[in-house]
Amino acid sequence: MPILLLAPFVVLFAVFFIFPVLYALYLSLFVSHGGQNIFVGLQNYVQVFQDTAYWSGLLRVILYGVIQVTIMLIVALVLALLLDSDYVKGKAMFRLIYFLPYAVPGVIAAIMWGFLYAPQLDPLMSLFSAKHPLNLLAQGHVLAGIINMATWEWAGYNMTIYFASLTSIPVELYEAARLDGCSEVQTAIHVKVPMIRQTIILTVVLSIIGSLQLFNEPFVLASLTTISASYTPNMYIYNTAFSYGNFNYSAAMSVVLAVITFVASLFFLYMTSEPAPSNKKKVNRAEHPNMNGVPGEVR
Amino acid sequence: MKSSARLALVSGLTLASMSFSQVVAHAATIPQPQYPSYSKNVTITWWTWTANPNNVIKAFNQVYPNIHVVPQDIGSGSKEYTKLATVLKSGSGAPDVAQIEYQMLPKFISSGGLQDISKYVNFTQSYFPSWTWNQVSQNGKVYAVPEDIGQMALFYRTDVFKKYGITVPTTWQQFADDANKLHTANPNMYFSYLPINDPGEITGLLWQGGAKLFQQTGPNSWNITINSPQAKKVMNFWGSLIKKGDVQAVSDYTPAWETALAKGEYAATPGASWSPAYVISPYVKPGTNNWNASDIPQWQQNGTFVDGDWGGATNAVTTQSKHPQAAALFAAFINTASSTVSLSGTPYTAGGRGLYPADKYASQLPQLNSAQSDLAGQNPQSVYSKGAASVNTSFQWSPWTDYVYNQMTVEFANAASGKETWDQALDNIQKNTVAFAKTEGYQVVDGSAASSSASSATGQAASSSSHVGEIVAIVVIVLIVGGALVIWRRRRTS
Numbered sequence: 204m205p206i207l208l209l210a211p212f213v214v215l216f217a218v219f220f221i222f223p224v225l226y227a228l229y230l231s232l233f234v235s236h237g238g239q240n241i242f243v244g245l246q247n248y249v250q251v252f253q254d255t256a257y258w259s260g261l262l263r264v265i266l267y268g269v270i271q272v273t274i275m276l277i278v279a280l281v282l283a284l285l286l287d288s289d290y291v292k293g294k295a296m297f298r299l300i301y302f303l304p305y306a307v308p309g310v311i312a313a314i315m316w317g318f319l320y321a322p323q324l325d326p327l328m329s330l331f332s333a334k335h336p337l338n339l340l341a342q343g344h345v346l347a348g349i350i351n352m353a354t355w356e357w358a359g360y361n362m363t364i365y366f367a368s369l370t371s372i373p374v375e376l377y378e379a380a381r382l383d384g385c386s387e388v389q390t391a392i393h394v395k396v397p398m399i400r401q402t403i404i405l406t407v408v409l410s411i412i413g414s415l416q417l418f419n420e421p422f423v424l425a426s427l428t429t430i431s432a433s434y435t436p437n438m439y440i441y442n443t444a445f446s447y448g449n450f451n452y453s454a455a456m457s458v459v460l461a462v463i464t465f466v467a468s469l470f471f472l473y474m475t476s477e478p479a480p481s482n483k484k485k486v487n488r489a490e491h492p493n494m495n496g497v498p499g500e501v502r
Numbered sequence: 503m504k505s506s507a508r509l510a511l512v513s514g515l516t517l518a519s520m521s522f523s524q525v526v527a528h529a530a531t532i533p534q535p536q537y538p539s540y541s542k543n544v545t546i547t548w549w550t551w552t553a554n555p556n557n558v559i560k561a562f563n564q565v566y567p568n569i570h571v572v573p574q575d576i577g578s579g580s581k582e583y584t585k586l587a588t589v590l591k592s593g594s595g596a597p598d599v600a601q602i603e604y605q606m607l608p609k610f611i612s613s614g615g616l617q618d619i620s621k622y623v624n625f626t627q628s629y630f631p632s633w634t635w636n637q638v639s640q641n642g643k644v645y646a647v648p649e650d651i652g653q654m655a656l657f658y659r660t661d662v663f664k665k666y667g668i669t670v671p672t673t674w675q676q677f678a679d680d681a682n683k684l685h686t687a688n689p690n691m692y693f694s695y696l697p698i699n700d701p702g703e704i705t706g707l708l709w710q711g712g713a714k715l716f717q718q719t720g721p722n723s724w725n726i727t728i729n730s731p732q733a734k735k736v737m738n739f740w741g742s743l744i745k746k747g748d749v750q751a752v753s754d755y756t757p758a759w760e761t762a763l764a765k766g767e768y769a770a771t772p773g774a775s776w777s778p779a780y781v782i783s784p785y786v787k788p789g790t791n792n793w794n795a796s797d798i799p800q801w802q803q804n805g806t807f808v809d810g811d812w813g814g815a816t817n818a819v820t821t822q823s824k825h826p827q828a829a830a831l832f833a834a835f836i837n838t839a840s841s842t843v844s845l846s847g848t849p850y851t852a853g854g855r856g857l858y859p860a861d862k863y864a865s866q867l868p869q870l871n872s873a874q875s876d877l878a879g880q881n882p883q884s885v886y887s888k889g890a891a892s893v894n895t896s897f898q899w900s901p902w903t904d905y906v907y908n909q910m911t912v913e914f915a916n917a918a919s920g921k922e923t924w925d926q927a928l929d930n931i932q933k934n935t936v937a938f939a940k941t942e943g944y945q946v947v948d949g950s951a952a953s954s955s956a957s958s959a960t961g962q963a964a965s966s967s968s969h970v971g972e973i974v975a976i977v978v979i980v981l982i983v984g985g986a987l988v989i990w991r992r993r994r995t996s
Contacts, residue, residue, distance in 0.1 A: 429915035
């Protein structure tokens with residue numbers, strides 16, 4: 204029975220992945236009144252679509268994603284290209300330094316930045332202006348503060364992925380480029396970046412998912428600021444379930460968020476896939492084993 | 503919820519600053535009831551985030567050696583409530599006795615998580631101020647025993663008041679005049695602050711101002727009156743002081759606020775009986791540490807003295823308890839017996855729990871009725887006793903405290919930054935809470951005044967339809983852009 208060999212995967216997959224999803228779907232069709240579950244069909248979903256707090260939270264993370272992912276990936280790419288060039292000495296040290304923020308747990312990082320943002324405490328913030336220091340914890344600016352935190356934490360991580368991808372580009376290509384008279388900058392733009400295109404797409408997709416699921420940073424900052432309980436969709440889902448005790452509505456919101464994330468990722472993949480499936484793509488895949496081996500927790 | 507979370511947070515920081523002039527844990531005796539006997543051998547669990555639970559259990563076991571109590575610290579405030587709500591929903595894993603703050607009781611009562619323990623604990627009723635007993639009861643049933651309270655008082659810096667010739671305000675009008683006087687004399691100082699992220703304190707001020715936010719009219723039905731004239735009076739009072747700059751709108755328990763307190767930028771603040779130990783002394787420095795307590799200012803010059811409450815918790819018995827009588831006796835004993843109430847009133851640095859006990863007779867304890875080092879040697883007992891006896895008895899909490907608190911934080915932040923008026927902020931909280939309570943399956947009466955409810959209803963319709971319009975517009979744009987990209991791609995590939 205060769206099918207039995209699938210069991211270790213299928214069982215775990217069913218118990219820890221399929222079942223929770225189905226259970227969330229099931230929960231989302233009920234309303235709980237005084238300890239009793241009443242079947243209400245799609246009423247929770249109708250409510251989600253009318254819930255302005257949910258959608259404004261979603262728009263907020265989309266705005267966050269567009270700005271943060273762009274900044275973070277450009278920074279990561281530039282750092283990776285610099286480390287891959289001949290200009291830089293002490294590459295191993297820099298690689299480690301850039302990667303270090305990722306080793307700090309997200310919650311700890313958020314607490315740390317929360318303190319750094321306090322205008323009275325941070326020397327850099329107070330440098331801007333002695334009288335009216337920039338307050339990144341104030342209502343209008345806190346999203347910028349979160350963008351900064353996430354970029355700090357995840358740029359080095361993405362840089363490491365890019366750098367690994369860059370090191371697997373065949374040296375012959377560089378030699379050919381040099382023979383054709385390419386400068387270092389031209390090599391970077393015309394050879395290196397196209398060669399790691401697939402890796403870049405992958406990091407963008409994972410970053411889109413990460414943005415839509417933004418939780419840690421605003422959740423920690425909530426105690427220092429006036430961030431609302433529905434600041435991001437994930438925070439809203441968490442608070443609805445665990446503060447307000449409404450697991451059914453929370454499940455409906457999770458399902459809607461999952462569908463939106465899925466569609467957005469799929470759409471991006473569709474938009475960026477190669478015009479026609481060709482051998483080149485397959486070769487690329489084979490040459491970049493890291494693309495399949497990236498851990499799940501990536502922005 | 504928030505206040506207790508920070509009780510635990512700061513508990514580690516206050517070691518040095520919190521020493522009472524004389525600590526004699528078991529010396530004093532105060533009146534206590536006759537306790538019924540209990541002969542069965544049982545083990546119960548107790549969720550609490552207060553300090554030194556084992557000392558309390560030891561004292562309890564001297565009277566009830568058969569009841570074995572296992573304390574568990576699940577985290578303070580919201581951390582414990584999250585866990586408690588989860589285990590109550592899942593059907594197992596709940597403790598016998600849980601520490602729950604007053605504002606969270608209705609939520610756990612209406613979700614069916616707490617037992618009626620009136621037949622076990624009614625003999626202790628006369629030991630508590632009636633307002634605390636009202637808060638642990640619903641429809642003639644009793645669900646918890648009051649543990650500690652946070653009757654409000656005004657705390658002020660004696661040196662600043664002396665330097666600028668300010669008399670301690672007894673009415674809010676005087677408070678406003680003093681605020682203006684101080685800020686004019688020294689523009690770098692604020693008379694006080696309003697923590698817009700701390701709905702617990704603001705609700706205490708509303709409570710003291712005579713506002714009733716919720717009235718239960720049936721097991722599942724509530725009357726909601728958050729935007730009452732009394733509430734608007736209180737918020738507009740603070741709003742005008744903030745606008746003038748005499749009082750600062752802040753987020754408390756943030757580094758910014760702690761720094762301002764340490765530097766001595768504030769001359770006074772309304773607070774609770776636990777404030778000197780948990781709000782003031784952890785942050786002030788030599789030179790800014792001379793605070794005294796005084797009666798909370800009044801809205802009416804010659805009326806009856808009224809106070810509000812900010813914080814405090816209860817011990818409730820969950821529906822999962824298999825030994826409700828033992829659990830209820832434990833909850834009753836530790837909050838009324840002379841030995842355990844003494845421990846409650848003893849600082850945790852001295853092996854106690856560092857609370858202001860709800861027990862009426864606690865004011866006789868030498869630990870509480872003496873000069874306090876964190877109040878520059880003042881004995882605040884007359885202020886606290888008067889406050890505890892004058893808390894407005896008819897104030898009720900709702901089952902949606904989390905939601906209401908979140909709404910308050912958001913709307914008060916908007917009002918403080920001038921995006922809306924304080925009236926609008928309260929109207930929005932009212933409107934949103936009514937809508938939220940309805941979706942949670944409660945029968946709700948929107949108790950706003952007739953004229954304002956009509957206007958807010960139309961306002962709500964207008965604002966929600968405009969929001970729906972925005973969302974539809976965004977969806978349409980997304981679809982058009984997406985479609986255009988797909989068409990463009992197809993043309994490129996073909």
